[in-house]
Amino acid sequence: MLLYIVFFVALATGQVTDDLDTDGDGHLNINEVTAKLNLTAVVYALDTDGDMQFTVAEALEYFDHHMINQLDTNHDHMLSFQELMDGLTLADLFAYYDANDDGFLYGSEADKIYQMYAAQQNAANPMP
Ligand SMILES: [Ca+2]
Ligand SMILES: [Ca+2]
Ligand SMILES: [Ca+2]
Numbered sequence: 001m002l003l004y005i006v007f008f009v010a011l012a013t014g015q016v017t018d019d020l021d022t023d024g025d026g027h028l029n030i031n032e033v034t035a036k037l038n039l040t041a042v043v044y045a046l047d048t049d050g051d052m053q054f055t056v057a058e059a060l061e062y063f064d065h066h067m068i069n070q071l072d073t074n075h076d077h078m079l080s081f082q083e084l085m086d087g088l089t090l091a092d093l094f095a096y097y098d099a100n101d102d103g104f105l106y107g108s109e110a111d112k113i114y115q116m117y118a119a120q121q122n123a124a125n126p127m128p
Helices: 002-020 030-036 039-046 065-071 081-087 090-097 107-124
Strands: 053-055 078-080
Touching: 002 030, 002 107, 030 090, 039 081, 039 107, 065 081, 078 081, 090 107
Parallel strands: none
Antiparallel strands: 053 078
16 A cells, blocks of 8 residues: 555556656756746746846845846846847756756755646646
8 A cells, every 4th residue: 555655646646746857857958948847937926926027135046146247237226028038048048057057957956846847837827
């Protein structure tokens, strides 16, 4: 009985991962990310208070100060949707998280991408 439970839990938790990692190699490459992530949808999904911008504190969950300064082109310490759309692509995002620059995201490199994907999916399919 216990074995069955472990098996089904493993299946359930594997689902989200496999959704993005389409070739199932445990790594995310740029094609897998661009196939599933929509940056506009992610930005809307992450803006939980709906003010169409992110404070530095909100943005720090996903970026470091250096990245935020680069994106904050009018230097008002807020990242507007416009600034994100103008300054950020999925390729930029991928390169930013690919800490060892090997063209793959895995382990902690992929954490934020999975968070963004989960937010995007939750926003697209809100709980009833
Ligand atoms: Ca993969
Ligand atoms: Ca700004
Ligand atoms: Ca990497």
